[in-house]
Amino acid sequence: MIEVSELTKRYGGKTAVDHLSFTVRPGRVTGFLGPNGAGKSTTLRMILGLDAPTTGTATVGGVPFHRHRRGLRHVGALLDAGQVHGGRSATAHLSALARSNGIPLRRVGEVLEEVGLAGVAARRVGGFSLGMKQRLGIATALLGDPPVLMFDEPVNGMDPEGVLWVRQLFRRLAAEGRTVFLSSHLMSEMENTADDLVVIGRGRLIAAEPLRDFAARGTRRSVAVETPQAAELAAVLTAAGASVEREGPAHAAAGGDGPAHAQRLVVTGLPADRIGALAFEHRIRLDELTTRTASLETAFMELTAGSIEYTAGQPR
Numbered sequence: 200m201i202e203v204s205e206l207t208k209r210y211g212g213k214t215a216v217d218h219l220s221f222t223v224r225p226g227r228v229t230g231f232l233g234p235n236g237a238g239k240s241t242t243l244r245m246i247l248g249l250d251a252p253t254t255g256t257a258t259v260g261g262v263p264f265h266r267h268r269r270g271l272r273h274v275g276a277l278l279d280a281g282q283v284h285g286g287r288s289a290t291a292h293l294s295a296l297a298r299s300n301g302i303p304l305r306r307v308g309e310v311l312e313e314v315g316l317a318g319v320a321a322r323r324v325g326g327f328s329l330g331m332k333q334r335l336g337i338a339t340a341l342l343g344d345p346p347v348l349m350f351d352e353p354v355n356g357m358d359p360e361g362v363l364w365v366r367q368l369f370r371r372l373a374a375e376g377r378t379v380f381l382s383s384h385l386m387s388e389m390e391n392t393a394d395d396l397v398v399i400g401r402g403r404l405i406a407a408e409p410l411r412d413f414a415a416r417g418t419r420r421s422v423a424v425e426t427p428q429a430a431e432l433a434a435v436l437t438a439a440g441a442s443v444e445r446e447g448p449a450h451a452a453a454g455g456d457g458p459a460h461a462q463r464l465v466v467t468g469l470p471a472d473r474i475g476a477l478a479f480e481h482r483i484r485l486d487e488l489t490t491r492t493a494s495l496e497t498a499f500m501e502l503t504a505g506s507i508e509y510t511a512g513q514p515r
Contacts, residue, residue, distance in 0.1 A: 200225055200378055201246060201347060206255035208241050208402075215241045217402035218255065223380045223395075225346065228373045230393035230410065231382040234503050238402040239382050240278070243351055247276055259347055271300040275340030276349040280332040280356075285325025289316055289335055292324060293342060302343050310338040315364070329356030337365070347378040354388060366392050386496040390414075400503045413502075414495040422466045422474055425487035429462035432483045439477060441468040461486050 201223035208216040216238040223229045233239050244250040246257040248265040257263065259274055267273040283292055293307040311317045314334040319327075324335065333356055340348055350369075354362045369392055373379045383389060389396070389410065396413050398405040406413050423446070426432050433443045446463045466474060471490045478485050 200261075201257070201259055201349075201380060202261075203242070203246065203257045204255055206242065206245060206257055207253045208238070208245060208250065209253045215402055216245070216252075219399065219402065219404055220255075221397045221404060221407040223378055223397070225378045226373055226376050227394040228369050228379045228381060228392050229395045229397060230389040231380060231397050231399075232389065232499060232503075233399040233405075236401075237399050237503075239399065240351060241402075242399070243276075243278060243349060243380075243382065246349065247274065247278075269300040269302075269343070271296060271302065271339075271343035271345065273343070273345050274347045274349065275343060275345040277333070277336035277340050277353055278349075278351045280329065280336040283324045283332065283335065286323055288321050288323055289327075289338075290320045292335070293338060296339060296342060300343055306342055306344070310341045313341065314338040330358060330361055333357055334361070337368070345377075347380075348372060349380045351382045352384065353381070354383070354385065362388070386499065390495050398499070398502065400505070405502055410495065414498045416498070420467070421491045422469070422471045423487060423489045423491055424464045424466055424474060424478075424485060425461050426464070426478070426483060426485050427461045428483045429464055431481065432478060432485075433464060435477050435481050435483070436464075436466055436469060436474065439469060439473070441466050441474075463487070465491075 203222070204220050206216055206219045207214070219238070219242060231239055231243075241250060245252050246259065246264065248263060259267065264270060264274060287295075289311060290307060293310065294304060296302070297304055297307055308317070308320075311320050314337050316331065316334050316338065319331070324332065327335065333353055337350070337353060340350065354365050357365065366388065369379050369381060373394070381393065393410050395408065396410050397407045398413065424432065429445065436443050444465045446465050471488050475485065475488055
C-alpha cells in the first residue's frame with residue numbers, strides 16, 4: 200500500500216505539490232492523472248525518496264521507502280525508460296541490480312523472457328528503440344517480485360501489441376494482490392486498465408475515487424436526438440424540464456423525399472424513453488435516439504479546467 204499524507208514540495212517560491220493526501224490500495228490498478236505541470240512526477244519521486252518533501256509524508260508498506268533494505272524487493276518502479284547506461288547489455292544492467300538487491304540471478308532471465316526481450320538480452324541498450332527500453336524498464340520493476348509497482352507513462356513508444364500486453368500485465372499484477380500505481384496521459388489506457396483514479400491539478404488533490412464514479416460525476420448523461428422537426432421537439436422537451444442544445448448544422452433528413460432537414464439535438468434532464476414517448480405523443484419524427492454514456496476524457500477536461508498551467512494559444 201502507498202500512503203501519501205499532507206505531502207508538500209516547494210522549489211523556491213513555486214509550490215509543485217500542495218498538501219496532497221491519498222491512498223493507493225493493493226489488488227487494484229490506480230491511475231494517476233493531472234494536466235502537465237500538475238505535480239505527478241514530483242509526487243512519484245517523493246514516494247520513492249528521490250526528492251525530499253518540504254512537509255508531509257509518503258510511505259510504502261507503512262514506512263518511508265528509504266527504510267526498506269534492498270528496495271527492489273519492496274517497490275518496482277519505471278519513471279524514465281531512458282535512464283539506463285547505453286553501453287551495457289540488458290542482461291548486464293539487470294544483473295547489476297539483482298546483485299545489489301540480493302535477488303537471485305535467475306530472475307534476470309525470467310523477467311527478460313516475460314517482457315519479450317530474451318532474444319536481445321546480449322545487445323547494448325543504447326541500440327534499443329523507445330518501446331524496447333520501456334520493456335526493459337518494466338523488467339527492472341518486476342525484477343525483485345515486489346508487492347508495489349509504480350509506472351510513469353509506460354506505454355510511450357510501444358506498438359499496439361505492446362500496449363495490449365502492458366494493459367494485460369497490469370491487470371494480472373493487480374489480480375495477484377499487488378499495488379499498481381500508473382501515471383499516464385492516455386485516457387483510453389486508463390479506461391481500459393485502471394480501477395481507481397487519483398487526479399491532481401496544480402499540486403492539489405481533485406479526486407481520489409473509482410474510475411467509474413469520476414467519469415460519471417464529471418459530466419451529465421445526455422441523449423442525442425436527430426429530427427427534421429428540431430424546433431418543435433426542442434419546445435416540447437424544454438416544457439418537460441429538459442435542457443436542449445443544437446449540435447452541428449442541419450442536413451438532409453435520412454430517407455426523406457421533401458425539403459426537410461434533420462438537426463441533431465443534445466438533451467439532458469430526460470431519459471431516452473421519455474424523449475421517445477414525448478416525440479410520439481406530439482407526432483414528431485425521430486431519425487436517431489442515442490444515450491451517451493459518461494466519458495472519462497470529458498470528465499477529466501471539465502474537472503481540471505481550472506488547473507491547467509500550460510495552454511496552447513487559440514488560432515485567430
